[in-house]
Each structure stands twice: as structure tokens, then as C-alpha cells.
Amino acid sequence: MHPSVEAFALAAGLLAFGAALVHRFGFPPLPVYLLTGLLMGKALPVQDLEPLPSLGLLLLLFSVGLEFGPDRLRGLSGKAVQAGIYDALALPLGFLLGLFFGLDLRGAALLAGAIYVSSSAVIVKLIIDLRRAANPESEVVLGVSVLEDLVILVLLALLGGQGFQGFVLSLLLAGLYLSLGRFLGPSLVTFMENLSDELVLLLGASFTTGTALLFQAAGASVGLGAFLAGSLAASLGLRERFERLFGPVRDLGVALFFLVVGASARDLFQGLTPAVVALALLGLLLKLPLNYLGGARAGLSRKRRLYSAFYLVPRGEFNLVLGALAQAQGYPLVAQVAVLLVLVSIPLGAVLTRFAPELGRILLRETQSRPARIP
Amino acid sequence: MRVEEAVLPGVGRKFTITVQSGDRLVIVVHHSGKRELQYFEAGEDGDEPIMALDLTDEEARELGAILAGVLFHPEAVGDTQSKLGQKVIEWIKVLPGSKLAGKRLAELTLPPGAHLLAVDRPGAPLIPNPSPEVVLEVGDTLVVAGSREAVEALMRTL
Numbered sequence: 001m002h003p004s005v006e007a008f009a010l011a012a013g014l015l016a017f018g019a020a021l022v023h024r025f026g027f028p029p030l031p032v033y034l035l036t037g038l039l040m041g042k043a044l045p046v047q048d049l050e051p052l053p054s055l056g057l058l059l060l061l062f063s064v065g066l067e068f069g070p071d072r073l074r075g076l077s078g079k080a081v082q083a084g085i086y087d088a089l090a091l092p093l094g095f096l097l098g099l100f101f102g103l104d105l106r107g108a109a110l111l112a113g114a115i116y117v118s119s120s121a122v123i124v125k126l127i128i129d130l131r132r133a134a135n136p137e138s139e140v141v142l143g144v145s146v147l148e149d150l151v152i153l154v155l156l157a158l159l160g161g162q163g164f165q166g167f168v169l170s171l172l173l174a175g176l177y178l179s180l181g182r183f184l185g186p187s188l189v190t191f192m193e194n195l196s197d198e199l200v201l202l203l204g205a206s207f208t209t210g211t212a213l214l215f216q217a218a219g220a221s222v223g224l225g226a227f228l229a230g231s232l233a234a235s236l237g238l239r240e241r242f243e244r245l246f247g248p249v250r251d252l253g254v255a256l257f258f259l260v261v262g263a264s265a266r267d268l269f270q271g272l273t274p275a276v277v278a279l280a281l282l283g284l285l286l287k288l289p290l291n292y293l294g295g296a297r298a299g300l301s302r303k304r305r306l307y308s309a310f311y312l313v314p315r316g317e318f319n320l321v322l323g324a325l326a327q328a329q330g331y332p333l334v335a336q337v338a339v340l341l342v343l344v345s346i347p348l349g350a351v352l353t354r355f356a357p358e359l360g361r362i363l364l365r366e367t368q369s370r371p372a373r374i375p
Numbered sequence: 376m377r378v379e380e381a382v383l384p385g386v387g388r389k390f391t392i393t394v395q396s397g398d399r400l401v402i403v404v405h406h407s408g409k410r411e412l413q414y415f416e417a418g419e420d421g422d423e424p425i426m427a428l429d430l431t432d433e434e435a436r437e438l439g440a441i442l443a444g445v446l447f448h449p450e451a452v453g454d455t456q457s458k459l460g461q462k463v464i465e466w467i468k469v470l471p472g473s474k475l476a477g478k479r480l481a482e483l484t485l486p487p488g489a490h491l492l493a494v495d496r497p498g499a500p501l502i503p504n505p506s507p508e509v510v511l512e513v514g515d516t517l518v519v520a521g522s523r524e525a526v527e528a529l530m531r532t533l
Contacts, residue, residue: 064385067384067385068384072382077381121385128386131411133383133386133389133403133405133411134401134403134412134413134424138383138386139381139389142386143384146384244406
């Protein structure tokens with residue numbers, strides 16, 4: 001049998017074990033996949049797992065594009081936009097931080113992106129797993145995520161290309177996909193509705209991977225391609241169907257992908273410098289007060305503001321895309337910071353989100369008990 | 376009643392329903408079909424729900440049907456009444472041995488104030504506004520509406 005089957009069986013077993021372990025405590029499984037990779041990476045023949053992890057990332061970005069595409073902008077409430085504006089202050093601050101650490105303009109912009117963009121995929125998963133969907137802060141947090149993903153989309157289109165030609169091609173392709181969705185989408189909706197599920201699944205798979213390859217051939221970012229494929233599919237009225245058809249495949253791929261990220265992080269830790277750690281920590285700390293203030297602008301109560309800041313801690317898919325881009329463009333420092341942010345922020349964010357009510361009680365106790373004493 | 380709707384990207388849709396008493400109900404319809412319900416009492420600072428309930432897609436539909444006043448179990452046919460103000464709707468099943476079986480609708484005398492809306496024949500499309508030529512069969516369900524007295528009078532004659 002092909003060695004990949006052996007590797008797959010081992011990986012799936014380990015992931016299932018890890019997920020079962022934390023399930024008992026009502027804890028989301030995502031950080032466990034990373035930790036499993038980190039702990040077991042040496043024993044696992046990670047290379048044999050390909051192409052499942054790579055497909056997992058592409059499908060993840062595809063489904064992020066499906067759910068957080070530009071057409072979501074219309075449904076955004078004013079409060080989410082207000083919170084998003086505060087959140088976006090992380091970009092200039094991150095940029096300055098990068099310049100301060102001796103990066104050039106391009107490197108600093110990549111760093112700013114890595115610090116700025118939270119992982120909508122991880123946040124959605126945490127919100128669903130921890131049953132926070134009905135809470136008012138979730139609406140704001142998800143709205144902010146929509147804005148973040150769109151800003152990163154622009155950033156990737158601007159920085160993704162290698163050289164001037166890549167830059168132009170990248171922008172052209174992104175523009176083409178967006179306008180295709182905008183103008184061709186509505187007229188194709190009924191046509192798509194008549195296709196069978198199986199055909200839609202196959203078309204979607206080939207469309208996603210094909211788009212990613214096209215973007216790669218043009219010297220643009222693969223991640224950008226997968227994301228745009230998702231938002232184009234959404235404008236064809238296929239959002240719910242893809243969510244249903246691709247969901248399980250994606251979840252499996254994503255689990256394996258995070259396992260591989262964890263496994264490959266061992267090398268990262270060997271080359272860890274104080275500058276990388278400092279930048280990652282500063283990046284994490286930078287966004288907390290911004291999101292707290294953003295929550296205030298969105299009209300959330302003090303407790304909910306704190307929750308919303310916690311929810312937005314996890315960095316994920318786009319950090320890995322930006323990290324790969326930074327590595328390719330000769331900014332190993334930025335690449336390390338981006339990946340370290342993912343490794344630290346997903347477990348940290350999961351813990352903070354899980355225990356947000358308890359933490360809120362501790363942190364806000366003083367201010368909450370004061371009005372109670374007045375009578 | 377005020378209903379606010381919000382899209383939760385990646386999760387589903389959120390409906391916030393404020394009823395006359397000021398109590399609030401938050402309903403999240405997930406892409407997976409799951410429904411999350413949270414109930415907030417009026418007057419509280421409204422931050423923590425008093426009650427939370429998870430429903431599967433099927434449960435939610437059933438609950439919705441009950442709330443909408445439509446009971447759809449065929450076994451319950453006969454005592455299924457839906458109130459439209461002072462008017463009622465009644466589902467009457469043609470059981471084996473019923474004197475309705477084999478009759479043309481034209482032969483049916485409805486008390487004044489009772490109206491035949493439709494005939495539901497298992498395995499066939501609903502027959503709305505059935506013509507007098509329709510012949511009733513065992514298993515058919517008559518959907519009758521009208522004033523409570525008229526419909527109850529009709530029930531007694533059958």
C-alpha cells in the first residue's frame with residue numbers, strides 16, 4: 001500500500017485522540033491539532049501526508065472567501081464597521097513596529113498584516129463550538145473579521161506579486177475575479193441551481209485548485225486565489241451548498257494542515273531570536289486594547305467589549321499565507337513572527353474565549369460591584 | 376413585536392425578537408441546521424440569558440409548526456382545529472365505512488357558514504377548491520373552514 005495511507009491512519013488516530021481528550025472538558029479541538037503536531041511531529045512522517053494538508057489550507061481559504069467575501073460588506077451593521085476601524089489601527093501601528101525593528105517598507109507591511117488579521121475560520125469555529133453565536137459580541141467580532149479579510153485581500157494583491165509584473169498580474173487577476181462575481185454572478189445563479197451535488201462538488205474542487213495554480217503561475221499569492229475562488233462561488237449562489245458539501249472534507253484537511261503546521265514549527269523554535277518573540281508578543285498585545293475600544297464604539301457593554309477583544313486573538317490562515325509570502329520574498333524574520341503568532345495565539349485565544357466569562361468576572365469585578373454598594 | 380435580523384458570516388443568521396412585554400428571544404439559525412434559542416427577560420440589564428435551548432433542524436420545524444398553529448400529524452386528524460379568530464379550520468378524514476366514501480361532492484350538504492377548502496388525497500397533489508364532480512375516496516382528508524357552530528354541526532352529521 002502507498003505509504004501515505006499509513007501516515008494518514010496514524011495522523012487521523014492521533015488527532016481523534018487529542019480531540020476526544022479535550023471534548024470532555026468542553027474545549028475546542030483546534031489548538032490540540034497544533035499541539036499534537038508539535039509533540040508528535042518527530043514521530044510522524046509528515047511529508048507523506050501531502051497533498052491533504054495543502055488542500056486543507058486551500059479549502060480553508062476557499063470557505064473563508066465563501067463566507068467572508070466582499071458581498072458581506074452590504075450586510076454589515078454600522079457598529080461592526082466602527083469596531084473595524086479601531087481594529088484597523090493595528091495596521092499602521094504594526095507597520096511602525098516593523099520599521100522600528102529595522103525592516104524595509106515591504107517587510108513592515110507584511111508584518112503589519114500578520115499582526116492585524118485575526119483568523120475568521122478559527123473564530124467562527126470557537127464561536128460555534130463554545131455556543132456563543134447568540135451573544136451580541138459575536139456579531140461585532142464576525143463583522144470585524146469580514147473587514148479584516150477584505151483589507152488583507154487588498155494587501156495580498158498589492159504585496160503578493162513578485163516583481164512589478166507579478167504585482168500588475170496579481171491586481172488584474174483579483175480585479176477580474178471580483179468583477180466576474182459581480183456582473184456574471186446573478187445571471188448564473190439559476191443555472192448553478194440545476195446542477196447535481198456531485199457535479200458542484202467536483203467543479204468546486206477543480207475550480208479552487210485551478211484558481212490557486214493560476215495565481216501561482218501569475219506570480220501572485222496562492223492564498224489570494226483560493227479566497228477569491230470562494231467569494232466568486234458565493235456570488236454564484238452556491239454558498240450554502242458548498243458549505244454543506246465541502247464542510248466535512250475541509251474540516252479533515254484543516255485538522256491535518258494544523259497538525260503539519262505544528263510539526264514544522266519545531267524547526268522554527270530552533271531559530272527563535274528575541275526579536276521574533278518580542279514582535280509576536282507586541283503584536284498580540286497591540287490588538288487587545290484596540291478591539292476593546294472598538295467594542296465600546298460598537299455599543300457593547302464592558303464585559304462584552306472584553307469578550308470581543310479575546311475572541312479576536314487567534315491568528316490563523318492568513319498569517320500562514322503571509323508567512324509563506326514573507327519567506328519567499330526574503331523576510332525570514334516576518335515569516336517566523338507570523339507562524340509564531342499562529343502557534344501562540346490559537347491556544348491562547350481558545351483559552352481566553354473559553355474562559356471569557358470567568359476572566360471577565362475577575363477583571364471587571366471592582367467596577368461591577370461598585371454600583372451595587374450604593375443603595 | 377419587533378424582529379431584527381443579522382447575518383453572522385460563517386455561522387448563520389441571528390434573529391432578535393422583542394415581544395410586547397419587552398421580553399427578548401434571540402434565535403440563531405446555523406448553517407448546519409442547528410437552532411440556538413436564548414431568552415432574555417425584560418427589565419434585566421439583558422446581558423445574560425435566563426434560558427438557552429438548542430434544537431435540531433427537525434425539532435425546530437416541529438416547534439415552528441406548533442407555534443404557527445398547524446398540527447400536521449395525520450393520526451390527529453379529526454380533532455385538529457386551528458383557530459382563525461372566531462373561525463375554525465377542521466381536517467376531516469374519510470375513514471373506511473364512512474358514508475362519505477364514494478359520494479360526489481355535489482351530494483354533500485354543508486351547513487350554512489361551513490366551506491370546503493380542499494381535498495387532500497394521499498399520494499396526489501392537494502385539490503384546492505374541489506369541483507362538485509370530485510368523488511371522495513377512503514383516505515381522503517377534507518379541509519373545512521367556517522364558523523365554529525357550522526363546522527361543529529357538520530362534524531355531528533358525519
